Amino acid sequence: MDRPKICERRDLNLKATELRLGLPGMDEPENQSTSCTARSNKRPSPEVAEDCGSWTNNSRICDADRDGEVQDRTPPAKSQIVGWPPLRSYRKNNLPKKSTDDGGGLYVKVSMDGAPYLRKIDLRVYKSYPQLLVALETLFKVTVAQYSEMDGFNGSDYAPTYVDKDGDWMLLGDVPWKMFVSSCKRLRIMRSSEAKGLSCQ
Amino acid sequence: MGENRAEVPGCGGDSQPPCPDQVLENVLENVLRFLTSRRDRNAVSLVCKSWYLAEALTRSELFIGNCYAVSARRATERFRRVNSVVLKGKPRFADFSLMPLIWGAHFTPWLTAFAAAYPWLEKIHLKRMSITDDDLAQISHSFPHFKELTLVCCDGFGTSGLAILASKCRQLRVLDLIEDEVEDDDVVDWLSCFPDNGTCLESLSFDCVELPINFDALERLVARSPNLKQLRLNQFVSIGQLYRLIVRAPQLTHLGTGSFSPPESWVPGEQEPDYRAAFAACSSLVYLSGFREIVPDYLPAIYPVCGNLTSLNFSYANLNAEELKAVVCHCYKLQTLWVLDTVRDEGLEAVATTCKDLTELRVFPIDAREDSEGFVSEVGLIAIAEGCRKLQSILYFCQRMTNAAVIAMSEKCHDLVVFRLCIMGRHRPDHLTNEPMDEGFGAIVMNCKKLTRLAVSGLLTDRAFGYIGKYGNSVRTLSIAFAGDSDMALKYVLEGCSNLQKLEIRDSPFGDSALRAGLHHYYNMRFLWMSSCKITLEGSREISKALPQLVVEVFRSGLAAVRDEDEFVDTLYMYRSLEGPRNDAPTHVRIL
Numbered sequence: 001m002d003r004p005k006i007c008e009r010r011d012l013n014l015k016a017t018e019l020r021l022g023l024p025g026m027d028e029p030e031n032q033s034t035s036c037t038a039r040s041n042k043r044p045s046p047e048v049a050e051d052c053g054s055w056t057n058n059s060r061i062c063d064a065d066r067d068g069e070v071q072d073r074t075p076p077a078k079s080q081i082v083g084w085p086p087l088r089s090y091r092k093n094n095l096p097k098k099s100t101d102d103g104g105g106l107y108v109k110v111s112m113d114g115a116p117y118l119r120k121i122d123l124r125v126y127k128s129y130p131q132l133l134v135a136l137e138t139l140f141k142v143t144v145a146q147y148s149e150m151d152g153f154n155g156s157d158y159a160p161t162y163v164d165k166d167g168d169w170m171l172l173g174d175v176p177w178k179m180f181v182s183s184c185k186r187l188r189i190m191r192s193s194e195a196k197g198l199s200c201q
Numbered sequence: 202m203g204e205n206r207a208e209v210p211g212c213g214g215d216s217q218p219p220c221p222d223q224v225l226e227n228v229l230e231n232v233l234r235f236l237t238s239r240r241d242r243n244a245v246s247l248v249c250k251s252w253y254l255a256e257a258l259t260r261s262e263l264f265i266g267n268c269y270a271v272s273a274r275r276a277t278e279r280f281r282r283v284n285s286v287v288l289k290g291k292p293r294f295a296d297f298s299l300m301p302l303i304w305g306a307h308f309t310p311w312l313t314a315f316a317a318a319y320p321w322l323e324k325i326h327l328k329r330m331s332i333t334d335d336d337l338a339q340i341s342h343s344f345p346h347f348k349e350l351t352l353v354c355c356d357g358f359g360t361s362g363l364a365i366l367a368s369k370c371r372q373l374r375v376l377d378l379i380e381d382e383v384e385d386d387d388v389v390d391w392l393s394c395f396p397d398n399g400t401c402l403e404s405l406s407f408d409c410v411e412l413p414i415n416f417d418a419l420e421r422l423v424a425r426s427p428n429l430k431q432l433r434l435n436q437f438v439s440i441g442q443l444y445r446l447i448v449r450a451p452q453l454t455h456l457g458t459g460s461f462s463p464p465e466s467w468v469p470g471e472q473e474p475d476y477r478a479a480f481a482a483c484s485s486l487v488y489l490s491g492f493r494e495i496v497p498d499y500l501p502a503i504y505p506v507c508g509n510l511t512s513l514n515f516s517y518a519n520l521n522a523e524e525l526k527a528v529v530c531h532c533y534k535l536q537t538l539w540v541l542d543t544v545r546d547e548g549l550e551a552v553a554t555t556c557k558d559l560t561e562l563r564v565f566p567i568d569a570r571e572d573s574e575g576f577v578s579e580v581g582l583i584a585i586a587e588g589c590r591k592l593q594s595i596l597y598f599c600q601r602m603t604n605a606a607v608i609a610m611s612e613k614c615h616d617l618v619v620f621r622l623c624i625m626g627r628h629r630p631d632h633l634t635n636e637p638m639d640e641g642f643g644a645i646v647m648n649c650k651k652l653t654r655l656a657v658s659g660l661l662t663d664r665a666f667g668y669i670g671k672y673g674n675s676v677r678t679l680s681i682a683f684a685g686d687s688d689m690a691l692k693y694v695l696e697g698c699s700n701l702q703k704l705e706i707r708d709s710p711f712g713d714s715a716l717r718a719g720l721h722h723y724y725n726m727r728f729l730w731m732s733s734c735k736i737t738l739e740g741s742r743e744i745s746k747a748l749p750q751l752v753v754e755v756f757r758s759g760l761a762a763v764r765d766e767d768e769f770v771d772t773l774y775m776y777r778s779l780e781g782p783r784n785d786a787p788t789h790v791r792i793l
Contacts, residue, residue, distance in 0.1 A: 015250060016249065016250045016251035016254075017249050017250070017251050018249055018250065019248070019249055081571070081627070081708075082297075082298055082299065083294070083297030083298050083299045083707075084297070084571065084625075084627070084682065084683075085566065085569050085570075085571065085598060085623055085625045086296075086297050086623060086680075086682070087297075087565065087566070087569045087598075088296045088297070088354070088380065089296070089297075089298060090380050090382070090409065091380075091516070091565065092569055094436075094493070094517060095517070095541075095567055095569070096493075096494065096495075096517060096518065096519040096541075096567070124496075125496060125498070127462065127463060127464070127465045127467065128465045128466065128467075130466075131467065177465070
C-alpha cells in the first residue's frame with residue numbers, strides 16, 4: 001500500500017479528500033445492509049408472564065456433591081447452578097476457608113487429663129502440627145508429642161488427640177494438616193498410657 | 202522507518218520544494234500522531250480517504266475488541282506502523298464455565314501475522330485468549346525490541362514458555378500475568394532464566410502462577426532489577442521471604458504480598474524480622490494486594506504505608522470488621538478497595554468513614570453459593586453511598602438488598618460509571634418490602650448520567666427493563682441473569698439503549714421475538730450472548746440470514762454438537778465480523 005507517485009496523485013487528489021457517505025476505506029460505496037428494513041413491523045404479541053420458577057428447564061444444574069458431572073434436571077432448592085454466582089473459577093478456588101463461627105478464627109476447646117480447666121485455641125494461627133504442639137506445651141506446661149510408629153509417644157507423658165466431625169477420637173497427625181484443621185472439633189491431651197488404645201486402631 | 206517524501210521520484214528531485222498536497226499530508230500525519238484515543242482515531246479515519254490513510258499510518262496501538270471481528274491480515278494491511286497490540290478473545294461469560302472448554306480465541310494466527318508485519322513490535326496485551334508456550338517462544342524470536350507482555354484471563358501456556366521469554370527478551374520491562382490458568386504439568390524454574398547481568402524489569406506479576414518458585418532466584422532477580430517498581434508474588438512466598446525482597450526493593454510502588462503468613466515449617470517463638478520497619482522503608486508504595494493466606498497478627502506491619510495507599514486488595518483475605526478497621530482507619534487516600542464480605546457491614550461503615558476519595562469498591566463473597574449466609578447487606582451499601590461520594594465503580598455481592606439502598610446510592614454517587622450488584626439468591630426481592638428490585642435499578646439508570654456498565658440481579662420484572670431502555674442511553678455493557686417476565690423486557694433494552702455494545706444474558710425468558718427487536722442495532726455491537734433463554738434454532742437462523750455480516754454461533758456448554766432437531770438453543774453468541782464465519786470453530790460450535 002505504498003503511496004502513489006506525486007504526479008499520479010494530482011489526478012486522484014479530489015478523490016482522496018472527497019467527503020461522501022461511503023466509507024473512505026473502500027473504492028466503492030459499501031452496500032449498506034438493509035437491516036433496518038428487516039426489523040419486524042409487527043406489534044409484539046403479548047407474552048404471558050412466565051412463572052420464574054419454571055425457568056430452569058434450560059439451566060444447567062449440577063449436583064451439590066460436586067462429582068464433576070453436569071446433568072440437566074429441575075433443581076431441588078439447594079442445588080448449585082453452573083456459573084452462578086458469577087465469580088471467576090480462579091477466585092472461587094482460591095478463597096480462604098470460611099470459619100465456622102465468627103468469621104475470624106477457628107476456635108476449639110482443649111482439655112488436658114487431670115487439669116481442672118479448659119482452654120480455647122485458634123487453629124488458624126498455626127500452619128503445622130509442630131507449631132500446634134509447641135503452643136499446647138506452652139499452654140499446659142507439659143511435654144506433648146505426636147505418636148510415631150518408631151518412637152511411640154517419644155517418652156512424653158501426654159499425647160494429643162482430637163474429635164473429628166464424625167465424632168471419632170483420633171490421634172493428632174493421622175491426616176494432613178489442612179484436613180485436620182477443617183475437621184477438628186475439639187482437642188484433648190490424654191495421658192500416653194490411655195492414648196495407646198487409640199493408636200492400635 | 203518513515204518515508205522521506207521530499208525524495209519521491211517524479212517530483213523533480215531534491216531541489217524542488219514539496220508539493221502543497223504533500224505538505225498537507227505531512228502536517229496531518231504529524232498532528233495525528235498525538236491522537237491516542239482509538240475512538241477519536243476511528244472518527245478521523247471516516248472523514249475522507251486521505252485522512253483514512255494518514256490515520257492508518259500513524260496509529261501505533263492496535264486494539265481489537267473481538268479477535269474474530271476482523272482478520273489479522275486485514276488489520277496488518279491497514280495499519281502498518283503498529284508497535285503495541287491489545288487483543289480480546291472469549292466473551293466474559295467464559296469465566297463462569299458457560300462456554301465449551303474448546304472454543305477458540307487462539308493467538309497463534311495473530312502472532313504469525315504480527316511477526317511478519319511488525320518486527321518492531323514492543324507490547325502485547327491479551328485478554329481471554331489462548332496462548333501457547335510455542336507462541337511465547339515465537340514472541341521471543343520475532344520481536345527483538347519486545348518490552349511488555351500482559352496476559353489477563355488467558356490459558357494454554359506454562360512455565361516453559363515463561364522461561365524462554367525471560368531468557369530471550371533482553372529488553373523486557375513488563376511481564377504481568379493476571380488471573381491466567383497456567384499449565385502445571387511441567388514445572389520449569391523460569392525465574393532463574395532472566396539475564397544474569399541485570400534486567401530492565403519494571404513490573405513482574407505472577408500471583409496466578411500456582412506453582413512453587415525458586416525463591417533464591419527471585420531474590421537475586423530483584424537485586425539485579427534496579428527499575429523494578431511493581432512486584433506481585435504468588436502464595437508460595439512466605440512473609441519472611443517477602444521481607445527479604447522488600448528490603449532489597451524499597452522503591453516498589455506496587456506490591457502483591459504473596460501468602461503474608463509464615464511458612465509451614467516455622468515454629469512460633471522463633472525470632473522474626475522487623476516487618477514493620479521494612480514496610481516503612483517503602484515510602485513509594487501505593488498499591489498492596491496478595492494476603493493469600495493471611496495471618497491477621499501480621500497486619501500491623503503495613504500500617505506505616507497505609508497513609509500513602511491508593512489501592513488495596515484484600516479480596517483473598519479472610520478479615521473481620523475489626524481487622525479491616527484497624528488498617529483502613531489509616532487509609533485516607535484510598536481510591537480502590539477490594540474486600541471479602543467477611544468484613545461485614547461494619548467493616549464497610551469504617552471504610553465509608555475514612556476513605557472519602559474512594560472511586561472503586563468490590564465486595565466478594567467468601568461463600569459463593571446461592572444459599573450461603575451473606576455477610577453484607579443494604580446497610581453496608583448505604584454507608585458507602587453516604588460516605589464515598591466520589592464512587593465511580595462498584596461490584597457488590599450480597600444476599601439481602603433493598604430498593605431504598607440502591608436508590609440512595611443512585612442519589613448520592615453521581616459519578617457512578619459502573620454499577621454491578623449481585624444478589625446471589627436468584628429472584629430475590631427487596632428483603633424488607635418484598636417488592637421486586639425494579640425501582641432500585643430504575644433509579645440507577647435515571648440518576649447516574651455517566652453510567653456505562655450495569656449488571657442487574659434479584660427479582661426483576663419487565664418494568665425494570667423499561668427503565669433501563671428509557672433512561673440507560675449511555676449504557677454500553679449490560680449483564681442480565683434470571684430476570685424479566687417476557688420478551689418485552691429485552692425489547693425495551695434493544696430499542697432504547699442506543700449505545701449498547703455488549704449484552705450478556707443468561708436464564709431469562711426472552712425468545713425469538715425479542716431477538717428480532719435488535720436487528721437494527723446488532724451491527725453496532727461487539728457481541729450479544731444469550732444462554733438458557735427461549736431462543737430457537739430457527740429464530741437464530743433468521744437473524745443470521747437477515748444480517749450477513751453477523752456471525753451467529755450456537756452451542757452447548759459441553760462438547761455435544763447442536764443438532765438440527767433441537768428446538769431451543771442453549772447458547773447463542775453473535776458478533777459482527779468482516780470475515781464471515783471463522784474457520785477454526787470446533788465441531789460442537791455451530792455457526793449458522
